[in-house]
Amino acid sequence: MNIGIDVFGCDHGRSGTGSYVLSLVKNLPRNNGCTYELFGPEIDRYTFDPGDGSVSYSGIQIPDSITAERLWHLFYLNRFAAKRKYDAVLFPAGSRVRHYTRKIPAVAVIHEVVSQEMASQEMAFDTGKVSVSAGWLKSFTSSLKKPAKIIAVSQFIRKDLTAMNIKAEKIEVIYDGIDHSMFYPRPALSSDTVNIQPFAIKKPYIIYASRLSKPEKKHIELIRAFSLFKKKTGLPHRLVLAGSEDPYAESVHREAASSEFACDIFITGYFPHKDFPELYSGSEACIFPSVGEGVGLPLIEAMASGLPVACAKAGSLPEIAGDCAMYFNPDDTEECASAIEAVLTDTKLRERLIKSGFEWVKRFSWEKTAEKTIELLQSLK
Structure with a gap:
């Protein structure tokens, strides 16, 4: 044939x-x-x-x-x-x-x-x-x-x-x-910076990997929740937004620039898929607020890499992530900020999400x- x-x-x-x-x-x-x-x-x-x-x-x-x-x-x-x-x-x-x-x-x-x-x-x-x-x-x-x-x-x-x-x-x-030969838990690097040419990303950080293409991706809402999380906790974490940019990305850049924590928000633009494993390996958590996803592939790539995941309870995400993610309403800034704090600071929650997520993704x-x-x-x- x-x-x-x-x-x-x-x-x-x-x-x-x-x-x-x-x-x-x-x-x-x-x-x-x-x-x-x-x-x-x-x-x-x-x-x-x-x-x-x-x-x-x-x-x-x-x-x-x-x-x-x-x-x-x-x-x-x-x-x-x-x-x-x-x-x-x-x-x-x-x-x-x-x-x-x-x-x-x-x-x-x-x-x-x-x-x-x-x-x-x-x-x-x-x-x-x-x-x-x-x-x-x-x-x-x-x-x-x-x-x-x-x-x-x-x-x-x-x-x-x-x-x-x-x-x-x-x-x-x-x-x-997902390619399990690419996405798997890797040993923590002693360096305080993840170097992926042409990027040098300072740790610790959380990641949202998605195209900056439309309001349903909720980049702006995540930036606001991240700013509230920073103000509330004082933790040193940065927010990394990795994905190609459409004209809508201009509004995301404006929101990031206007945040009082703008220096802790890093927008990469297009990021090669082959380099995502290393980007995930240096991250503390994957936060995925999109409400219009039909696939949600970054969720299971992050789980396979050993990251705890928090995501919107919307679209295909509950189907793709099952009971292995923490869910939140991305339009509720305080709820989203609390989810970020929980997956970073609640040790038992992190361990449960990492363990269950790693087993879950074996089906893909x-x-x-x-x-x-x-x-x-x-x-x-």
Whole structure:
């Protein structure tokens, strides 16, 4: 079986979807009668290469823009897929691509809570920003009815899709995995600084790893809660916000700059996924206040690294973290500040969260994710 994997819309490996593709490709099952070919921008020829020659790449020369990608999918995708003789096509950026192969079975992967994305966001097009209309939302929903199957990366996303009148029987839940060879408890370093080029991050610190992209991520609320925590406890901890930045990030920077503890707030911008294990290993805790998550992968990466986790009781996070996290309301500044204090100072709580979290994450692996994904594609032949 010849399987095509569309890497358009994956932000050249610099987003959550890009990390998904990198991990999936690395763990694709071999010797199962399948051949795999990635296709996407020519500039990404080596971005997702697993390095063992098991996956080929077909590069396409088009401008690096959302509009160009969508036009290519609309007018050229079907002929391209037929020419490459794909038996099925996987679309990891399923909610961004929106145009799928017609005669060749397609599987779209949905990582986002689509209804929230469409209801609250402005979609940035090359010509500027336009508000999402009810008609556009209807059109988008219709596009999700076209793939043979949809992979939802959590039950929370599956419920969201069915509420948008996507048939439940065409949606399969396949959780993202984690790379246990990367994320595991590491010995505490004696140095008071974590050096990850080009960063030098002074310890102790807590971490929130998420893109600075929208209000639902609750970066501003976390900064306010962190400031209250600092004022109340006087502890030396810093707050590290690690993630790529969208235009919304400007408001996060302003909030951080206006805090009386601005010198203890460190915003990294884009942070390479390969360096997160070291960043986690130097941290005291993971604080995750987002209320719009469909995946919550940083939670289980932090747990696998031996960190206690406190997060919002919202979105997919209770599903992903189970009983192994401390939950709080990110809109309640005092409650969030108290959660930060608890996971840092309550020894028994820290030990319980670390132990239970480490056992919990053993159920997540990229090998399982890749195997189930390919099995689904094979079932369509």
